[in-house]
Amino acid sequence: MKTLIRGLALNYPVKVIATGLVVLVLLSLPLFWMRFTCETSLFFRMSNEAKGVSIAPSLLVPDELEKDPNVVSPSRASASIRYQRPMSLGFFDYFIARFPRGRCTNVYFFKSFNEWMYFDVKTGQLVHSYLEEQVMPDKTPFRKKVQLYIGPEGVSETADKTLGRFIDPLIDHNWSAVTQRQSRELILFDKKLRCFFKIDFNQRTTTKGPKIGKESPVQKPIKIGRLSKNLFLFEDHLFWTPPQIKYSGKNQSNKPIPIIPSYISYDAGPYMLVLDESGEIGLLDKESLTIAGVSGRLPAPETYFGSRSTVRPRDLLDYEVMPLFLTTYFFENPEEVKMAFGDLSYLFKRKASRVEKNYLGMFATGVSRDGSALALAVFDEKGKVIKKEYSRLPKQEGRYTTYLQSSKAFFFWAPWSPALTIGKYLAENLHPPILSVASYFTASAFEADAGHRALFFLPNSFIAMKGRERPVNFAERFFSALWLILPSIILAILLSIRVSKDAVVVGLSENTRLYWIIGTLAFGLAAYITYRLTRPKITLVTCQNCGKPRRPDMAKCHRCKSDWHVPELIPPAWRVLNGTELVHDNSPGDAEETVAE
Amino acid sequence: MFALIKREVRDHIVYFIGAAAFSAVFIIMAISILHNYDLRRQPPAFSIVLGIPALTIVIFGICAMGSTQMYLDKTRKISALLSTLATSRNRILLARVITGILAILTLLVPLIITAVILMRFFTLLIPFPMFDGVVFDISLTVFLMAFACYCIGLQSGWNSNPLTPSLGALCLTCILLPLIIVKGFGLHIVVILVLFIVASLIRTWHTFMTTSL
Numbered sequence: 095m096k097t098l099i100r101g102l103a104l105n106y107p108v109k110v111i112a113t114g115l116v117v118l119v120l121l122s123l124p125l126f127w128m129r130f131t132c133e134t135s136l137f138f139r140m141s142n143e144a145k146g147v148s149i150a151p152s153l154l155v156p157d158e159l160e161k162d163p164n165v166v167s168p169s170r171a172s173a174s175i176r177y178q179r180p181m182s183l184g185f186f187d188y189f190i191a192r193f194p195r196g197r198c199t200n201v202y203f204f205k206s207f208n209e210w211m212y213f214d215v216k217t218g219q220l221v222h223s224y225l226e227e228q229v230m231p232d233k234t235p236f237r238k239k240v241q242l243y244i245g246p247e248g249v250s251e252t253a254d255k256t257l258g259r260f261i262d263p264l265i266d267h268n269w270s271a272v273t274q275r276q277s278r279e280l281i282l283f284d285k286k287l288r289c290f291f292k293i294d295f296n297q298r299t300t301t302k303g304p305k306i307g308k309e310s311p312v313q314k315p316i317k318i319g320r321l322s323k324n325l326f327l328f329e330d331h332l333f334w335t336p337p338q339i340k341y342s343g344k345n346q347s348n349k350p351i352p353i354i355p356s357y358i359s360y361d362a363g364p365y366m367l368v369l370d371e372s373g374e375i376g377l378l379d380k381e382s383l384t385i386a387g388v389s390g391r392l393p394a395p396e397t398y399f400g401s402r403s404t405v406r407p408r409d410l411l412d413y414e415v416m417p418l419f420l421t422t423y424f425f426e427n428p429e430e431v432k433m434a435f436g437d438l439s440y441l442f443k444r445k446a447s448r449v450e451k452n453y454l455g456m457f458a459t460g461v462s463r464d465g466s467a468l469a470l471a472v473f474d475e476k477g478k479v480i481k482k483e484y485s486r487l488p489k490q491e492g493r494y495t496t497y498l499q500s501s502k503a504f505f506f507w508a509p510w511s512p513a514l515t516i517g518k519y520l521a522e523n524l525h526p527p528i529l530s531v532a533s534y535f536t537a538s539a540f541e542a543d544a545g546h547r548a549l550f551f552l553p554n555s556f557i558a559m560k561g562r563e564r565p566v567n568f569a570e571r572f573f574s575a576l577w578l579i580l581p582s583i584i585l586a587i588l589l590s591i592r593v594s595k596d597a598v599v600v601g602l603s604e605n606t607r608l609y610w611i612i613g614t615l616a617f618g619l620a621a622y623i624t625y626r627l628t629r630p631k632i633t634l635v636t637c638q639n640c641g642k643p644r645r646p647d648m649a650k651c652h653r654c655k656s657d658w659h660v661p662e663l664i665p666p667a668w669r670v671l672n673g674t675e676l677v678h679d680n681s682p683g684d685a686e687e688t689v690a691e
Numbered sequence: 692m693f694a695l696i697k698r699e700v701r702d703h704i705v706y707f708i709g710a711a712a713f714s715a716v717f718i719i720m721a722i723s724i725l726h727n728y729d730l731r732r733q734p735p736a737f738s739i740v741l742g743i744p745a746l747t748i749v750i751f752g753i754c755a756m757g758s759t760q761m762y763l764d765k766t767r768k769i770s771a772l773l774s775t776l777a778t779s780r781n782r783i784l785l786a787r788v789i790t791g792i793l794a795i796l797t798l799l800v801p802l803i804i805t806a807v808i809l810m811r812f813f814t815l816l817i818p819f820p821m822f823d824g825v826v827f828d829i830s831l832t833v834f835l836m837a838f839a840c841y842c843i844g845l846q847s848g849w850n851s852n853p854l855t856p857s858l859g860a861l862c863l864t865c866i867l868l869p870l871i872i873v874k875g876f877g878l879h880i881v882v883i884l885v886l887f888i889v890a891s892l893i894r895t896w897h898t899f900m901t902t903s904l
Contacts, residue, residue, distance in 0.1 A: 112893035116846075119887050123866050126873060184875025192822055201821060212819045221819070547873050549883075 106628075114617070114624040118526070121620050122549045125521050130546075132518035133554070137465055139508035144487035144500040146174040147459075147470040153480045154418050154455040154472060155337060159353050164339040166350050173459040173470045175485070176331045176412060181324070182546035195267045202265055208239050218259025220244040220282075222295070242298070246284070246291060249298040261286035266319020268360055281366055281380065283315050290383040303383025311388045312376035316407060317369040320360040321415035321458075323407065323543075332414040332459050332470075334358060336435055356435035362389070363419030363437075363451035373406045375415060375458070377477075389417070389455075390473030395462040396484045398501045398556075399563045405460060409562075411542045412461040417453065424448040455480070463542040464554050466504035522555045523582040528616040530557050530579045534572070537561030582618060589622040590614035600630050601645040601652035695778065695786035696793075699760070703790065706756040710798035713749050718805045720745075725809050746833070747868060749798060753837045754864045756794055757844025758856045760787050761895075765849055770899075784899050788892070791841045795834060803830045828876040835884035836871060840864045842891035849898055 151160050151168035160168060180186060191198040200213040202220075211222040222244060225237040243250050245257025262285040278295035290303040306313065338350035360367075365377040367389060379386040392413050394405040407413060423432040423439070423446035432442075439446065455474045461467070468485040485500035487507055498507060505515040522530065533551045537558040545553035552558055560575040576583070590611045597607040614621040634643035639656035650657055700707065720742070764770050770783050806826045813821075847859035867887075874880035 108893060109897045112890035112897075115886055115890035116894060119870075119883060120863060120866050123870060123873070127869070183872055184877070184880070185872045186875075188828075188875030188877060192825060194821075199823075201819065204817075204821075207817065210817070210819075214819065547875075549873065 110624060110628050113628050114613075114620065117623045117627070118550075118617070118620045121623065122525075125524055126549055128521040129518055129552075129554075132514045132521065133464065136504055136508070136511055136514050136518070139511050139514070140466070140500070140504050141487055141508060142174075144485055144498075144503045144507075145468070146172060147468055147483045147485050148172040149457075149470060149472060149481055149483055151337070152334060152418075152457070152472065154457075154474070156420065156454075160337050162337065162339070162353060165337045165353060166340050167338040169335060169337045171332070171334045171416075171457045171470065171472065173332045173414070173457075173468060175461055175465055175468050176324070182411075182543050184547045187543070187547070202267065213260065213263055214253075217243070217253055218245065218261065219253060219257055220260065220263065220265075220293075221253075224278075224295075242295065244293050244300065246287065246300060246302060248300050249293060249295070260284050260291075264315060264318055266366070268320035268322075281318065281378070281383070283318055283368070285315070290378060292380070292383060301383065306385065310376070310385045311374055312368050312370040312385050314371040315368045315376075316371050318378070319366055321367050321369045321375065321413070322360075323410065323412045323414070331412065332416050332457060334416055334418065334457060352435075354433045354435065355438050355441070357438050358416065358418075358436050360416060361419070361437060362417035362456070363421065363453050365389070365417075365453055367415055367417055367456070369407060369415070371406065373404060373409075375456070375477075377453070388477040389453075390415075390458055390471065390477050390479065393458055393460045393469035393471035393482055395460050395467035395469040396499050396501060397462050397464075397467055397559060397562070398499075398505065399559050402562065408541045409463065409538060410460045411463055411465050411546075413459060415456055415458045417456040419454055420452045422450040422452070424450070462501065463545055464501075464504075464559075467499070467501040519556060520581070522552060522557070523579060523585070524619055525552065525555075525582065526617040526620050527579055527582045527586050530555065530582060531576075533558045534561040534575050586615045586618040589618060593622060593625050596625075596629065598652075599634075599643065600632070601648060602630075692782060692786060695773070695782060696789055699786055699790035700793065702763070703756055703760065703794070706752065706759075706794050707797055709752055710749075710794050711801075713745070713752075714798045714801045717745065717802050721802075721805055721809060725813055750837055750840045750868060751861070751864055753791070753795060753798075754840040754844040754860050755857075757791055757841040758848035758860045759844075760791070761845050761848025762850065762853070762856045765851055780900055784896060787845075791845075792838065795837045795841065798837070799830060799834055806830070825876075832871065832876040832880055832884070835881060835888065836868070839867060839884050839887050839891065842888055842895065843867065845895045846891055846898070849895075849902070 148170060149172075150170040152171040155169045159165075181190065190196055193199065194201040194204040194210075200215060202211040202213070204210045209224050211220060213220050220243070221241065223239065223241045226240045227235060228238050229235050241251065243253045243257060245254075246260060247256060247258035250257055260282075263282050264285060265280065265282040280293045280295070281290060282293070283290050287305075289305045292301040292303070293299075294301075336352040336354065336356045339353050341349065341351045362377065364380060365386060366380055368376040368378050368385065369392075370376060373392040375389045375391055376385045377387050377389045378384070392405055392407060392410060392415075394403060395410075418435060421434050421437055421439075423434070423442065425431070425444065426447050432446075437451070439449065453475050455472065457470065457472055459468060459470050469482060470484075471482040472480045474480050486497035487500055487503035489496045489498055489507075504511070506512050529550050530552065533553060533555055534557045536551050537553055538561070540548065540551065540553040542553075548554070557575050557578045560571065560578060563571060593610050593614045594607060597610055602610070610621075610625060614625065617624075630645075632645055632647060635646050636642070637644040637651040637654060637656065638659040639651060640654035642651075642653045644651040644653060764787075770780060773783055774780060803826065810822065810826060843863045844856075844860045847863065848856040850856050850859075870880060870883065874883065
């Protein structure tokens with residue numbers, strides 16, 4: 095075994111592969127930072143106009159409100175691209191994913207040592223601690239700490255096996271933010287049990303919904319409730335404002351006010367939004383816990399080479415969905431009716447006798463992988479897309495204004511951006527060609543966020559963008575992708591010629607030379623550096639036959655195949671004799687004359 | 692073998708003292724940071740501001756150790772002398788690598804123990820593991836990164852020119868170190884670093900075994 099390991103380690107190919115790996119890692123890192131710097135600078139230089147989209151009127155507000163004669167500005171849905179590049183780096187992503195509410199933690203929220211919720215994997219139960227407002231007999235309020243254990247079969251103050259086990263629960267990560275204002279009710283989905291559960295903390299009951307059927311539009315939910323990719327980014331990037339009217343009251347500025355009050359909490363009224371792995375968004379009926387229909391899907395932004403018509407959540411760097419519903423409050427007095435966008439019941443001193451919640455539709459945004467394009471779509475209550483807008487850069491051309499696709503403006507229409515784009519392109523072309531080709535084939539395999547910390551496969555490179563183009567003729571798409579890495583291919587060819595010439599000089603065998611040529615064509619600069627580090631370091635000597643340098647450690651000249659020119663050692667024809675010694679007759683014929691002492 | 696390791700430790704004792712000193716500094720830093728830490732807030736910025744340069748110095752030190760070991764061997768012909776005794780070059784290199792690992796562990800083991808104890812204290816009030824696996828992930832990554840930099844030192848140190856080992860190792864460490872920023876502390880970086888370490892050790896072994904003394 096020892097001999098085998100020793101033999102392997104001292105093998106020339108093993109040494110070459112080991113050196114190649116070291117070189118590849120060390121070369122990939124500076125290239126990564128070069129690409130990162132160029133891409134970040136491109137984002138900063140992108141015009142703010144190209145980063146945003148706006149739709150006004152928002153098309154979801156009922157006509158009696160939108161077309162009210164007092165309205166001075168219509169309802170508006172707007173979105174903008176958030177800056178998040180450093181957050182995509184592994185160091186930050188690692189901690190963000192492990193903080194409460196992160197994707198790699200079972201802690202759903204942690205407000206204080208008394209208010210938290212987590213999933214206990216060992217017992218398969220959710221554990222929730224909160225402070226409950228209670229009133230003492232002397233009417234002094236106090237807060238009591240309550241700790242509940244929640245399973246599919248019920249809720250209890252003690253961990254009990256009869257509560258059952260959740261296996262892979264999914265909850266609305268925004269739930270803790272709205273729980274103070276609304277009834278203590280939690281809806282969750284178990285990915286393995288494939289059904290929704292409703293937990294009522296006041297009644298301490300669990301209601302189990304039916305299993306998701308095969309005909310359901312949502313098969314693999316990945317997020318429920320607030321649908322946002324990056325909950326940790328404190329800056330929202332999707333806004334909605336209701337129609338505004340001029341305020342006529344006193345003690346106020348002339349600033350317009352909403353036509354009816356609004357409170358947007360990412361709640362869909364009688365429904366809850368459910369995001370499927372495919373990008374489809376379903377509506378979950380909060381009462382029956384069944385999927386009532388489709389509310390829309392995540393919109394695909396316009397990328398540089400044109401994107402596919404549908405996107406999955408993992409294909410988007412960022413997405414956000416905002417549902418809209420209208421609440422009508424009926425009071426005991428039949429003439430007293432109040433309306434609001436969202437749920438504002440906590441504002442009323444009197445309790446409404448009847449509350450009607452009407453789902454109006456939703457707004458959905460999606461940001462492209464490289465953060466250069468944004469799409470905003472409006473869906474009606476039936477899930478039909480009413481309007482879709484893409485981020486564009488307005489350009490004044492004489493008397494006309496033309497709109498340029500933001501992903502094109504990102505690369506070429508900001509100061510210094512052409513130079514930065516060339517820098518990014520060059521960095522991509524110094525990357526091994528074989529890895530660039532692999533990036534083309536694996537373009538959609540990587541999660542969008544992970545693509546920003548890619549070292550070897552480059553999902554955000556130009557060639558990968560081409561790989562994600564709409565599926566047209568495969569050969570045409572592939573060859574046009576190869577055209578994009580032409581500098582890389584040319585460099586690889588030049589380097590392989592250089593390696594081939596040098597390999598002849600240093601006397602590598604034909605097979606070894608062939609492997610080096612193939613290796614250099616595949617790995618480009620990395621292979622060339624590896625070759626320089628591993629080539630035999632032998633001082634060559636001049637061949638007496640061909641006059642070219644030859645290796646002293648080889649039996650034949652690797653150029654002319656001639657042997658070493660070693661003069662034959664011929665014994666001299668003469669020798670010194672003793673005085674009494676006689677010369678024999680059978681002495682060699684060509685021997686020189688014997689010299690007597 | 693033990694004698695070889697002992698000799699290596701004695702020759703590079705300054706690195707062990709440095710590792711122990713830095714370990715103590717890090718422990719004091721960790722205690723002082725966690726003493727005033729509020730779980731609901733982001734980690735204090737100064738912990739990152741102080742932590743990253745300190746970690747960088749430590750890793751440069753470990754790289755310098757590998758570089759020094761090989762450079763001194765090359766220039767003072769230590770291996771040539773030892774090879775005349777009842778030992779092999781394989782063993783000499785192995786002892787050197789073990790010494791490097793020991794230096795890294797001198798730095799990391801007290802730190803890991805402190806981190807585990809602090810996390811236990813810190814999460815006493817919470818009945819669930821708040822940052823499950825974080826200590827393990829970070830410790831493993833830092834150990835592998837330190838060892839990878841040590842391997843860079845071993846590779847660049849085998850040179851008679853004093854400038855190449857120091858500048859080469861410095862440059863290569865500067866390139867490799869930001870891998871933590873790029874990849875974080877997960878499985879990806881562990882795979883990359885393990886492959887890098889194996890490749891570096893093979894390269895070092897090959898160079899060490901095939902060069903005439």
